[in-house]
Amino acid sequence: MVLPRLTGALRSFSNVTRQDDYRGESADLMNKRSKLREQVLESDLTWKKITQFVTGIVDQKEHEAINEGLKEILQAAKLIVGTDHGQEAIESGAVFLLKTFYDKESVGQKETKAIKQMFGPFPSTSATAACNAASRIVSQLPQDQVNRLAKLFQENGGEGRMLFGNNVVFSLEMYELEAADDIPINGTTDIEDRLTLDL
Amino acid sequence: MPVLPLEEQHVDHKDGMTGKLRSLPALDPKRAVSRHFVLYLPPPALCSPALLEEFLERSEFIIQDLRWLLALPHDLFWCQVIYDESLQKCLDSFLSNCPRSYDPHPPFPPAVQQVQSELHRCVFLTFLRMSTHKESKDHHITPSVFGEIIYNNFLFDIPKLMDICVLFGKGNSGLLQKMIDNIFRHQPSYYQDLDDSVPTLLQVLSSILVVCGVQQDKDSVELQKLGEQNRSTPLDMPVEELQDAVLYLCDSTSTLWAFLDIFPASSETLKKHDFLNRLSCFYELCCPELEDAITKRTFEDKGLQSDLWRRLSHSRKKMLEIFHIILSKTCLQPILEHKAENIQPYVEDFLQVLTVLLPERRFLCDYDELFPVADDLNLLQQVSPSIDETRTTYILHGVQGAYADTRRPM
Known part of the structure; x- marks a missing residue:
């Protein structure tokens, strides 16, 4: 039910607002999802950079295991992203999966939601495979390099930057309905006698 | 640098x-x-x-x-x-x-x-x-x-x-x-925008009066004459329409009150449009109609009836508070806080607003219960001893008369 509002009347009938046209924008969720995928594709952090970073900091003897893990993530990305958008999209998806799971032990609700938001419905086994592979890769990296990897992801996502208003004390309290007198029974007697405000 | x-x-x-x-x-x-x-x-x-x-x-x-x-x-x-x-x-x-x-x-x-x-x-x-x-x-x-x-x-x-x-x-x-x-x-152009918005605010009040059947919509007058049909009133209109009217009233009064509460400097702009008089007239016409409808109609859903009653009571209180904020900001505060060098025009304005209010008996009683008029007049007398006592007495008698007319104890 659309509630009648004072500001709705002002928006519609006064000349003090920009008359925004919202038609056709109810399908904006679809557009938003594709915009998100575009953003991942345009990201400066490529799969190549990631693989170089990870393989560059471990001993040669561990390369095989690391490469195996990276391959598994790429394969999971293929199944989640699909092959319609090409190899570049798959690799971007792999970056996204590694970023999502590098500090997780299992696929939780938050991760599921993030993947679904980005790629739509996906096979859960692929997410689990990517998560396990990410854990294995990270377990072979020294802690300082894991921190560097985290920093790489944070810088890329614009995370870690100070949010404006972080120190603002914000209250969620909203204006409530005031308390009122009880309603007069049946309204049969002269209500003027009894209907005074409870102030 | x-x-x-x-x-x-x-x-x-x-x-x-x-x-x-x-x-x-x-x-x-x-x-x-x-x-x-x-x-x-x-x-x-x-x-x-x-x-x-x-x-x-x-x-x-x-x-x-x-x-x-x-x-x-x-x-x-x-x-x-x-x-x-x-x-x-x-x-x-x-x-x-x-x-x-x-x-x-x-x-x-x-x-x-x-x-x-x-x-x-x-x-x-x-x-x-x-x-x-x-x-x-x-x-x-x-x-x-x-x-x-x-x-x-x-x-x-x-x-x-x-x-x-x-x-x-x-x-x-x-x-x-x-x-x-x-x-x-x-x-400062926002003040002009606020000024331009007031006619729409007043139109919202008018549209609620039209729904309540106490004021005719200009556009529908001719149609009504042709059709010779009476408009529905809150007593006989579909319950959804009554609910809409009360919700609209509740939102309008709450929103305007919240704005004035945060930004009382907007009071001057509203007052220029004779808003105080329009608001008290609206209250006088609209509230009894809606109260009658809510108390006398038969509701299948009793929860809805008490919900509407509560919203109407809330709206009434907000209207009284809106009136008080505007009156305080535009008349009382400049006098009491010595913001004006010459307080006489503000005293005159305050007395004039209250004098015009006297015929609105219902509004006057409710307002006086919440913001006693006598208290404000006492304060004024302390700040401005030369205040015309005949007028203040006339106003106080008017308030007493309003209580007597509405058969309420003071």
Whole structure:
């Protein structure tokens, strides 16, 4: 039910607002999802950079295991992203999966939601495979390099930057309905006698 | 060396096509990112999992995007705010559609409540940043330019400011007062917009009177004559229409009161339009009609009846408070706080408002119960001993008469 509002009347009938046209924008969720995928594709952090970073900091003897893990993530990305958008999209998806799971032990609700938001419905086994592979890769990296990897992801996502208003004390309290007198029974007697405000 | 204001700064920008660096004004549209903010829709009334999931997804997008926006450096934040139309629509859709706590809605599930809370915070902080021309010593916009930016790009307008007050005013009044003062101080055109909005506010009151059957809609007079049919009244109209009228009244009075409570400086503009007289007349005509309907009609749903009663009582109180804020701000405060050198015109104005109010018996009694007229007159007599005693006595007798007429004890 659309509630009648004072500001709705002002928006519609006064000349003090920009008359925004919202038609056709109810399908904006679809557009938003594709915009998100575009953003991942345009990201400066490529799969190549990631693989170089990870393989560059471990001993040669561990390369095989690391490469195996990276391959598994790429394969999971293929199944989640699909092959319609090409190899570049798959690799971007792999970056996204590694970023999502590098500090997780299992696929939780938050991760599921993030993947679904980005790629739509996906096979859960692929997410689990990517998560396990990410854990294995990270377990072979020294802690300082894991921190560097985290920093790489944070810088890329614009995370870690100070949010404006972080120190603002914000209250969620909203204006409530005031308390009122009880309603007069049946309204049969002269209500003027009894209907005074409870102030 | 002092840092230039944002509107005078230039930055190196990498051209997307050629990859070459070129100097651009800091507030150039090319620096805004295509982010595609989605619109806010209110939580679904039905607990359908699909609708709920869509609501949560939509809200999460908005939260993520606003967090991203709030984390942007000062210059990029302003580029985005000015040039990203989707952001402006997103914020406007939140202000328009976000449920007020007095709206009739079932309690939200915890997941909805959680995202609603975070949305509230992010939207408030975004408006806070948008109303701040000086973020730090190094990050600032020249106040007059700030005024032009927010006005010319409709970053704020009168309905938005009212929505902001009703949504955030209760818990954040101190900060909100500073925000709105800042907006009006640096862009006085908002006073003109407020002035231009008052006829629509009055039209809203008229439309409620039309629904109540106590005033005819000009457009429908001719049609009615032709059809020879009586308009329905709150006593016999469909219950949904009665409910709509009460909800409209409740929202209108709550919103206007919240705005005046946060920004009482708007009182002068309202008063210029004879708002006090119009409001008391409206109260006198509308409230008895709606009270009669709510108490005398037979409701299948008794819960709805008491809900409507509560909303009407709330609206009545808000109307009395609106009246009091305007009267205090425009007449009493200049006298009591010695803001005016010559207080006589304010004393005269105050007495005139009360004299005009005397025929509105019902309103006068209710107002006097909440804000005793005798107390204000006593105060005035202390500050202005030369006050015409005949007039004050006349007013006090009028108040007593109103109690007698409405058969209420004083």
